[in-house]
Each structure stands twice: as C-alpha cells, then as structure tokens.
Amino acid sequence: MQLVTRIRLARLIAAASMLPLVACASDPAASVPSNTPQATATPQVAGNVASGLDTPWGIAFLPGGAALVTERDTGRILQVGTDNSVREVGRIDETVAQGESGLLGIAVSPTFDTDRFVFLYVTTSEDNRILRSTYSTNSDGTTLSEPTVILDGIPAGRIHDGGRLVFGPDGMLYAATGEAGDRELAQDPGSLGGKILRITVDGEPAPGNPDPASPVYSLGHRNVQGLAFDDRDRLWASEFGQNDVDELNLITAGGNYGWPEVEGAGGGDEFVDPVLTWPVSEASPSGLAFADGRLWMASLRGERLWRIDVLPDGGAASPTDFFTGEYGRLRTVVVAPDASLWLTTSNRDGRGQPADDDDRILNVVLP
Numbered sequence: 001m002q003l004v005t006r007i008r009l010a011r012l013i014a015a016a017s018m019l020p021l022v023a024c025a026s027d028p029a030a031s032v033p034s035n036t037p038q039a040t041a042t043p044q045v046a047g048n049v050a051s052g053l054d055t056p057w058g059i060a061f062l063p064g065g066a067a068l069v070t071e072r073d074t075g076r077i078l079q080v081g082t083d084n085s086v087r088e089v090g091r092i093d094e095t096v097a098q099g100e101s102g103l104l105g106i107a108v109s110p111t112f113d114t115d116r117f118v119f120l121y122v123t124t125s126e127d128n129r130i131l132r133s134t135y136s137t138n139s140d141g142t143t144l145s146e147p148t149v150i151l152d153g154i155p156a157g158r159i160h161d162g163g164r165l166v167f168g169p170d171g172m173l174y175a176a177t178g179e180a181g182d183r184e185l186a187q188d189p190g191s192l193g194g195k196i197l198r199i200t201v202d203g204e205p206a207p208g209n210p211d212p213a214s215p216v217y218s219l220g221h222r223n224v225q226g227l228a229f230d231d232r233d234r235l236w237a238s239e240f241g242q243n244d245v246d247e248l249n250l251i252t253a254g255g256n257y258g259w260p261e262v263e264g265a266g267g268g269d270e271f272v273d274p275v276l277t278w279p280v281s282e283a284s285p286s287g288l289a290f291a292d293g294r295l296w297m298a299s300l301r302g303e304r305l306w307r308i309d310v311l312p313d314g315g316a317a318s319p320t321d322f323f324t325g326e327y328g329r330l331r332t333v334v335v336a337p338d339a340s341l342w343l344t345t346s347n348r349d350g351r352g353q354p355a356d357d358d359d360r361i362l363n364v365v366l367p
Contacts, residue, residue, distance in 0.1 A: 043305070043322055046365045049342055050086050051357040053078070056344045058106035058121075058165065059334045059361070062135070063113060067342070069361070070120065072102035072349065077120070077144055080361070090133065090144030094124045099350075101128075101156060104163025109201060110171055117201060118144060119173060121163045128154035128161055130175060130203065150203030151215065155180040155193035160223040160240075164287070169233045172198050172206040174217065176224035176237065183260035186220050194221045194259065196237065196251060210254035220257040220271060226288030228295060230310050238285035238297050239274075246283040247274035248297070250314050275316045276308065282321070287332035289341060292366050296341060298330040300351070305330055305343060305364070327362065328352050340365050 050069075056078075058070040065082040068089070075095030076088050095103045101123035109117035112135075120131045131147035154162075160178030168174055179185040179194035186194025189211070198206040198217035205215045226238030235251040245264040249257055249272065258271035265273040278285075284301035295308040295316065304324040308316050323330070331346035341364040347354040 043307070043341070043364045043366050045323070045327075046340070046363045048357065049084055049361040049363050050078075050080050051360045053086075053344075053348075053359040053361070055102075055331075055346055055349045056359055056361060057102070057104050057163070057332060057346075059332055059342055059344070060106045060108040060118070061334070061337055062108055065337045067336075068106055068108065068118060070103045070106050072104060073097040075103045075122075077103075077106070079142070089135075089142060092120065092122050092131070092147065094122065096123050096125050096156075098123075099158030101158060101161045104161065105165035105175070107165040107167055107173060110167050115201075119150075119165055119201075120147060121165050121175060123156045123161055126156075127152050128156040128163070128177065128180075130154075130165070130173075130199070132201065132203075150201075151175075151192075151197070151199060153192055154197075155182065155185055155191065157181045160194075162221075162224055164225055164227045166227040166229070168198075168229055168235065170206075172200060174198055174227055174235065176221070176227055178223035178225075179221070179259070183222075186222060186259045187256075187261070189214070189216060189219060192216070194223075195219050196221065196224060196227070196235075208253075217253060218251050218255045218257060220255075220259050220261075222259040222263075225286040226297060228288040228290045230290045230295070231293070232312075234314065236288060236290070236295060236310075236316075238288045240284060241277075241280055243280065245274075245277035246280055246285050248276040248285075248295070248308065248316060249274050250316075275314075276319060278302070278306075278319075286330070286346075287334070287344075289333045289335050291335045291339065291341060296333050298333040298343060300329045300331060300346060303328055303330065305333065327360070328355070328358070333364075336363075 055072040057072040075092045077090035105121040107119045129152040133147040134145040157180035162177035164176040175197040185191040197215040223240040239247045255272045258267040282302045287298040297306040304321040309318040328347040329352045332344040343362045347358040
C-alpha cells in the first residue's frame with residue numbers, strides 16, 4: 001500500500017473516531033444566488049499536522065509528500081515530513097516582518113525532479129521580491145541554497161503585501177501582490193503593486209502576457225492573498241476588501257478588477273465584477289485551494305473555512321462555512337498529496353488570541 005494511501009486511511013479512521021468539530025453553516029451572503037442546491041459534504045478535522053509554529057504563511061509540497069512551510073515573522077522555511085516531523089531547512093535573513101509583511105508565499109517548481117527549484121516571496125527593507133532557491137543535499141542534510149532574486153521592485157509596506165505564489169497548468173509562476181497601502185498603484189500599469197503577476201522561472205514576463213514586456217497579468221487589486229486553479233484551468237483569487245465586502249474573483253488576462261475606483265460589484269463595463277462577495281466580518285480571506293470539485297477559502301477575521309461550489313459557466317455559488325470560531329484566524333489552505341486539506345491558524349500574527357499549541361497546521365479530511 002502506498003505511503004499516501006496509508007496516511008489518508010489513518011486520518012480517516014482518526015476523523016471517524018472524533019466528536020464532530022464543525023460549526024453549523026451560516027446563511028450564504030446576500031450577493032450569492034439562492035437557486036443552487038447546497039452540497040452536503042462535511043469536512044472534519046482529524047488532528048494537528050504540526051503545532052507550536054510562528055505565523056505559518058505559505059505551504060508547498062515536495063515530491064514524496066513532505067511539505068515546505070514559511071513562517072512570516074521569523075523568516076524560517078520549515079520542512080514537515082510525512083511523519084509530521086518538523087525541521088528548519090532555510091532562513092531568509094533579509095526578511096523584514098512589520099505588520100503584514102515578512103516571508104510569505106512559497107511554490108515548488110512543477111519540474112522539481114530535474115531543477116530542484118523552490119520559489120519564495122519576501123519583504124525586505126527595500127521592496128517585496130521573488131526569490132529562487134535550490135533544494136539540495138550537503139553534509140548537514142537536505143537544505144535550501146542561498147536564494148537568487150528573480151524579480152524585485154514590488155511595492156512593500158506594513159499592510160497589503162499580497163504574497164501568494166502558485167504555478168499554473170501552463171508552467172508559469174503566478175504571484176499576488178498588494179498595493180502596500182498606496183491605493184493608486186493598483187490602477188498604475190507601470191507598478192507591480194496591486195496586481196497578479198505571471199512570470200517564467202527566471203522572473204521574466206511570461207509569454208502571452210497582455211503586455212509582452214510586463215509581468216502584469218491583471219490589475220486593480222487591493223490585496224490578493226489567495227490563488228487557485230480549478231479543474232478547468234481557470235484562475236481564482238480571494239481578495240481583501242476595505243470596509244464593505246471581500247471578494248472572490250475569476251481572473252482573466254488583462255482584466256481590471258476595479259480597486260480603488262470600486263469595491264465589490266458595480267464597476268460597469270470598465271471593470272470586472274467579483275463572482276462572490278462577503279461582509280468583511282465573515283471573511284478577510286487569505287488562502288484558497290481547489291479540491292473535491294470546490295473552492296476552499298480560509299478566513300482571518302471571519303475565523304472560518306468557506307466551501308464554494310464552482311459552476312461550469314465560470315460562476316460560483318452555495319458558500320458554506322465550517323469551523324466558525326473553533327480555531328481562531330485561518331490563513332492558508334492547500335491540498336495535500338492524500339487529497340485532504342492542510343489548514344493553518346494565524347493566531348500569533350498580532351491580531352489573534354493564540355492557544356497554547358498555536359500556531360497549527362490542521363489536517364482536514366474531506367468526505
């Protein structure tokens with residue numbers, strides 16, 4: 001029996017033996033269509049993958065099932081083994097952690113078996129930048145090499161640093177940036193702030209970008225912190241609103257998503273409206289994942305995990321929330337090799353109330 005199968009079987013047995021840990025689902029947001037049937041699948045938390053972490057931010061899996069995890073404030077990169085062991089494999093010394101900034105996203109190359117590349121998004125004293133490191137083995141064991149800067153000049157600040165990294169089905173690296181508190185940058189095509197970027201593994205503008213000379217793929221974003229591709233290769237993004245609503249957007253090349261001219265829907269033909277919105281008290285969305293035919297969105301202020309049905313026509317409906325208030329602030333959600341979800345708490349980020357074993361990576365088993 002393969003290792004990932006044994007792991008999943010053990011987690012399913014553990015989940016079945018536990019008392020239910022999910023809160024009742026709340027009513028969908030007012031902007032959500034009401035004519036789509038609610039899904040019935042209920043996720044269960046099977047336990048902790050890791051605990052005692054310091055604001056875990058990004059997670060990326062290596063071939064073989066181990067994961068690399070970034071800690072925002074310490075600048076550390078941790079490896080979580082298939083046996084749930086945790087060890088440090090790297091540290092980005094130039095990390096500047098103030099407010100929402102620090103060591104943020106991480107992505108593993110889709111051709112890792114041949115190039116061994118790992119990509120990181122980090123705030124420095126000068127800017128946000130994307131680094132490339134090599135996962136290698138030396139006399140001290142497996143570690144990450146000194147990183148190379150492949151893209152710099154992304155605006156940085158105490159707030160709105162974006163930071164999510166994900167590889168697309170096209171093999172290109174997509175990066176979410178924020179406008180760093182300077183609203184006008186989001187509409188400036190010459191700025192890398194308030195954008196979704198699409199680049200090669202060398203940091204060059206990806207072939208087929210709206211402007212061949214620019215890494216900018218879409219603009220008009222306030223602070224995207226979640227990126228996920230669905231099973232039709234469509235890119236979805238979760239985004240912080242300001243005072244009114246948070247957004248789930250379907251991203252198209254060259255699309256302008258309106259910030260700061262509009263928050264939520266109502267931008268007319270000039271801007272792309274969000275597919276779904278939530279009151280900011282129920283979301284403040286960060287991580288986004290696609291699993292079991294649905295999107296899963298982690299919420300910070302909302303302290304819950306949202307499940308969202310994705311429709312064939314590019315719509316989305318039937319958002320249902322789980323774990324509301326159970327684990328505090330939830331930052332990142334990713335699909336593990338055994339088809340479960342890994343979900344991080346973010347209670348040590350200066351805005352939460354940490355429990356003794358926070359921050360944690362929770363293992364969420366899907367039916």
